[in-house]
Structure formats: C-alpha cells, structure tokens
Amino acid sequence: MRTRCRHLSLVALTLALLAAACRLPDPRMTITVAGSTSILPFVEYLAELYSDQNRAVRVAVQGGGSTAGLQAVLAGAADLAMSSRPLVAAEARQLQPVIMAWDALAVVVHRSNPVSGLSSAEVRRIFAGEVRDWSRVGGRPGPITLISREDGSGTRQVFEDRVMGPSPTAQRSLVLDANGAVREVVAADPAAIGYLSLGLIDERLRPIAVDGQLPTAAAVLSGHYRLVRPFLLVTGADPRREVGGFVAFLLSPAAQSVLAAEGLVPAAPAEGSR
C-alpha cells in the first residue's frame, strides 16, 4: 500500500511539473495566426522576418484551413486569420478583413500539350465532363484527364464560382488534396488538365490562356484575368496593438515585394510599378 502511494504521488508530481511548465510565461508578446494553408507559407516566411526585426514579438503561424482560422479568431483563440475565401455575411459582421495580396488561379496542362488557350466556356465544359477528348478543343486526340481538388477546398470553391457556375465538376475527375499534388500530377501526365495557384507553377507545366488572357501579374492588376481570389488577413473587431503592427508590416512595401517575388500579386503595389 505504501509503495503504491509513493508511485501515485510520483505520477502526480510529474503531471504537476508538466502543467507548471505549460504556464511558464514567455517574456515575448505572442501573436497567433491561423487559417488557409494556401497563404500559410507566405505568412510563415514573413513572420520570421518580422520576428528578426522585433525581438519583443513572437509570431506563431498555424494552418487548419480558412474556415478553422476564422472560427479561431471569432472564438478568441487566434489573433489573426488567413483566409483564401471571401467572408460569409455572419463572419463579415464580426470580423475585419484586409487584402494582403491577390492570387491568380491558373488552368494548367502538361508542357507538351499543344493547346495554348481555351475559352472559359470550353474550360467549363471540360471540367463538367461534356468535352472528354483533347481533339475537340484543338489538342492531340486522346481522353482528357481531369484533375480537381477536394470538396470544400478554397481553391476549388473559387474555381467553381468563377468558371463552373451552376454546372457541377464531373464525378470522373481525379481529386487531389493539395496544390502541390496537382502540380506533380499535371507535370507527369501529358493528358491532364488542372488548376492551381499561379505562384506554385514551375517550368514542367504550362498555364493556358483563358478567354485570351494568360495569368500574369499585369493581367490580374488590370482586371482582365478573372480567375483571381484575394488572400485576406482577418482580425477581430478590436485587435491588440501588436497585431495591428504585424498586419502593417505584411502590407508594407518590403513585405509586399517579397510576396511579389514569390508569385503573388501585391495588394498595394509600390508607386510606379503599376
């Protein structure tokens, strides 16, 4: 009986110490950021730069998806949400969004595909499964392999809103769960067509012109390229001063030029670059 008591008290002591460790105060101010995994890599990189400049502030960046990030800010669990989709009405009433940058969605094919442009109606009919052979849109004869994203992904939501309209994405399309996966599959399959963030394209795949417009920063800024979504930074109604400071840094010319170099279209272009 006595040994058991001793064991139990040992366990209790360990747990108490662990709990105490969690409560150790960090001398630095912590800003918690959560949300879209599409925006995450950009903000994570900028957060490191920011922490290097401001030793007093620590920025913790987490993913979880746009919806989860917004929920976290609403619940007070995070200071700042990253959202790759527009806010719904209920969210817009309680939260303050600011556009950090624009991200274009590019429709991409394999490098060897001779098709260089499609009308948005053609893209819609391809993804709806009505056009199933490349020869019908000027390509080499052969079945089209459709690459889509999972139901609920912000990228898919924007694509369906802007391109698909009321027609559903074909059930026969492959479903991949990340921008990177779409890139790898389209890069490897000569018959594939997919869509992903412009910033993630590399030389193994080719963006095609939609309605005669290639996805470029200039076409996005001038409004000619329509497959565009905002990357939002969202705070609660009354954010702390430190959070405002970090948001101001993300919108500063220095941070915006980093974003531009990473393939995004800056929300606030520096004077003269327009």
Next chain:
Amino acid sequence: MAGLPKLAALITGLALSLIAYFILAEGVPPLLAQGPASFLLGWRWDSRAGEFGMLSMLAGTLWVTAGAMLVGAPLGLACALLLSEVLTAPAAAVLRPAVELLGAIPSVVFGFLGLLTLVPLIRTGLGGPGFSVLAASLVVGVMILPTVTLMAHAALCAVPRSYREASRALGAGQWQTMRMILLPAARPGIVAGLVLAAGRAVGETMAVLMVAGNALEPANCPLDPVRTLTATMALELGYATGRHRGALFSAGAILLGLSLGVTGLARLAGRPRAGEPD
C-alpha cells in the same frame, strides 16, 4: 498490484467504447434523418447540392479490398508455406524478419512509392490516368502481406509434425502434403489471417488516398480511378460543416460496423469446426 493491469484494461475498454459511442452518436442521427436507404444506395455524393449517397464509395472500398486480397492472399500464403515447409532454418531466419519489417513501414511511404513508380507505369503501360483500382490494389496488397504471411505461418507451425510424417510415409510428395494435409489442417488460422488482412485493407487510408485518384464516378474496370470511404473522410472532414459533416460521420459509423463485422468473422473463422482437432 493486480490493480494496475486491471486499470490499464479498463482504460483500453473505455477508449474503445468512447470511440464507438462518439462515432455512433455523431453518425447515426444524420443517417436516420436522411434515410438509410438513400444514404446507402445513392450513387451521388455532392456536398454543394446536399446529396450524400455513398454507394460509389462503398463500391470503391470493396474494389480495393478485393483487389488487395487477390494480390496479398496468394503471395502471403506462398510466403508462409515457403517459411514453414520449404526453406532451411537459416534462410527462413532471413525471410521472416524481412516480412515482419514490411509490416513496420508507414503507409504513407507505401503510398509515396506507389505514386512515384506504379502510377506512371500503369499510365504509360496500360493506359488510363494511372491512378486506379489496380495501383491501389497492388499497394494495399503488399501492405497486407505481413498479416497474411505471419498468421498463416503460425497456423502451419501449429500443425503436428506427425501429420507431415504420416503423409510422406503414405507416399505423398511435398506439394501434395501441403495441399491436402497442411493447408486444410491449418485452415482456421489461415482464414482468420485473411479476414484480418481484409479488415486492414478496408481501413487503409493514406496509401489509397495517394494512388487511387479519388474520382467519385464508380469504377468499371481496374484501370479506372476509385474513391474509398476512408479517403472521403480524410479529404473532406477538415472543411465539412452541418449536414456534410454529419454524412461523413455516418460514413465513419458504417466503416466502424464494417470493420467490427470483419473482426467478428475473423474470430468465428479462427475457431475450429466441430469434429476437427484443435
């Protein structure tokens, strides 16, 4: 100190019941609200339209499980026979740990290898997008190999030596002895292993997600892409709200029922038939 093991057992049992309770509590009400018939027998799964029929995913799970069994069962049985009857002790001492090691490889590694090697091979060699029932079956077939092999090996080792000697003394060759004496005698253990392996194939998520293509359209041939129940849950749970979330939990409840059923079958199969020696 008998209390500690009892406590551990209690916690294990509690964890299982809590998981079952949680999934059933979340999954059964939406299932009943929508009507089990439309849920189980509907082909269309479209959260935008609010339609949740999972027959195509149920069919996908069965496709992959059946394909994996076609690959894994003969290979595993052959391995087990090789280990217990054919190989010399030193050779078996190499093969057996190798098979065990196969079971320790994380499933994401299998999926990644399948994605890099099998998928392009199938696309260029056989046609279709490469992401297919075939790719998923081959990957999962190799993943269940250790379960089949080790269970069958244990069952074969438990067959008394006298059976083999009597068979050989009656003039049966090695192959005849295996086929007519050893396999029937070891049947309960072998079948239990096969059913457990099928259970693993039903539940495998990550590797299948990476190579199956996850298209919702039902597959008509092994070169078509396919969507399994587990893949759907993994893909969509992060975003789902409302009815969509409920439908995913319903799918989870059905998956739970499926694997409990399979495990129950394994226990039944593991019992020797009346009149057979045990």
